[in-house]
Amino acid sequence: MKHRTNRKTAAILFAAMLGLATASLAGPREDLVAQYATAAKAAAPAFAGFSAARGQTLHQQKFSGGKADSPSCTSCHSSDPRAAGRSPAGKAIDPVAASVSPARYTDPAKVEKWFKRNCNEVLGRECSANEKGDWLSYMLTQ
Numbered sequence: 001m002k003h004r005t006n007r008k009t010a011a012i013l014f015a016a017m018l019g020l021a022t023a024s025l026a027g028p029r030e031d032l033v034a035q036y037a038t039a040a041k042a043a044a045p046a047f048a049g050f051s052a053a054r055g056q057t058l059h060q061q062k063f064s065g066g067k068a069d070s071p072s073c074t075s076c077h078s079s080d081p082r083a084a085g086r087s088p089a090g091k092a093i094d095p096v097a098a099s100v101s102p103a104r105y106t107d108p109a110k111v112e113k114w115f116k117r118n119c120n121e122v123l124g125r126e127c128s129a130n131e132k133g134d135w136l137s138y139m140l141t142q
Helices: 002-023 028-043 052-060 108-122 129-140
Strands: none
Touching: 028 108, 028 129, 052 129, 108 129
């Protein structure tokens, strides 16, 4: 009986250590999501977390505040985030899904640059931290 208890204890300790190690291995994507969460919470204290479903809606929704040739994210980025897109000038755009484009969302400066540009073109304004976090959450699940 003591042998089983020691094995069980060892397994629990190993799982706990693995969980701690994994938590400490947060990468640039997780750091970026955490930064958006902090900003979203500061803007709205009732903030309860990001939603990939809201991100999907944002990706597919048509807006009237931005440029006429880009009323939605899907105007340039495919409605399927795993597929390549095309700019209005015809330039190919790599898929926005993290599963297909593993280097995406690892450089915070690039992410911010493209959010600023694309949100202004599509929405006619900068995206909120909540919108960025929702959209990014959606792309990280694709």
